[in-house]
Amino acid sequence: MKVGVVTFPGTLDDRDAARAVGAAGASAISLWHGDADLKGVDAVVLPGGFSYGDYLRCGAISRFAPVMEKIIDAANGGMPVLGICNGFQVLCEAHLLPGALTRNHALHFLCRDQKLTIENTSTAWTSSFSQGQEIVIPLKNGEGSFQCDDQTLSALESEGRIVARYLGEDPNGSRNLIAGITNERGNVVGLMPHPEHAINVLTGPSADGLGFFTSVLKAMVK
Amino acid sequence: MGKIVVEVMLKPEILDPQGTAVSAALPRLGFNFAKSVRQGKRFEIEVEGEPTPAQLAEVEKAAEKLLANPVIETYVVKAEK
Structure with a gap:
C-alpha cells in the first residue's frame, strides 16, 4: 500500500505525515508539488505547513500546483485524500470540500493539545475509530476557523459529513465547532488538527492520531 | 500605463477578526468615528x-x-487612471 505525501514549498509536516503512514504499515511516497505525477499511490496526504508562504490566501496558490490537478482528478475518482491543516485549506480552495478556513476569531496562532469527538466513522480515514470517540491530538494554526453559508452547514450536518468536532471551549470560531469534514463520497477528509503529530506517546499527547492512517489502509484493502 | 484595480472583501456574513481588532484599537487612540471596520485586499x-x-x-x-x-x-474589478 502506497500513500503519497505531498511537499509544497513551505510545507512543514510532510516528514511527520510520512512517519505516521509508515507507523500504520503503509509505504510513504514523497510527491513534489511541481510534478504532475502521483507515482502510482493508492491514497494521498496533504500535510500541514505554510505552502507558498500562505500568500494571497492559505492554500490558494498550492491549489493550482501541477500535482494538485492530478490529485483533484484522482479524488473525484474515489481515491482517499486527507488534508491536514494547510492541507484542509488546500482542499477547500480546490473545491474538493465545501467552505473555507479563515483567521482564528481571537487572531492568535494556537498551538495546543485539543480534545475532539469523532462523529463519522464511515470515511476512508476514520473507520478505525468508534462513533463519538474522544481523542486528543495537537491543534496548531492561525487560520483554522471553518466558515460556510447556512445552506452548506445544514447539508454537512444533515448528511453526517462532520468528521470531527472540537470538544470544550471553541478554539478558533469554527461554525458548529467543526474540526473536520468529508465530501459526499467519504474519500476526501479535511482536518484542522494534526493526527500525524500524535502517533506515539513519546512525542505526542497520545497515539490517537494513528487511527486516521490505519483507517485508510483498511479502506484500500476493501 | 493603465491600471486595473481589484478590491476583495470578506462577505458581510463572514467574521472579520482583523477588522474587529482594528475597530477596537481606534478608540484606544482617541479615534471615535468608527461604528465598525472591515478589512479587505486591493x-x-x-x-x-x-x-x-x-x-x-x-x-x-x-x-x-x-x-x-x-x-x-x-470582489470588484475597475479601471483606474
Missing part, C-alpha cells in the same frame, strides 16, 4: 495603455478563479 494590476474591455473581462475571470475565494469573499 490588487493593482498595471497594463500597457488604457485597460480594454477584453482585459477587464480577463481580470474578472482571474478574480473569480484566484484573487478572491467566492465562497467567503466578494
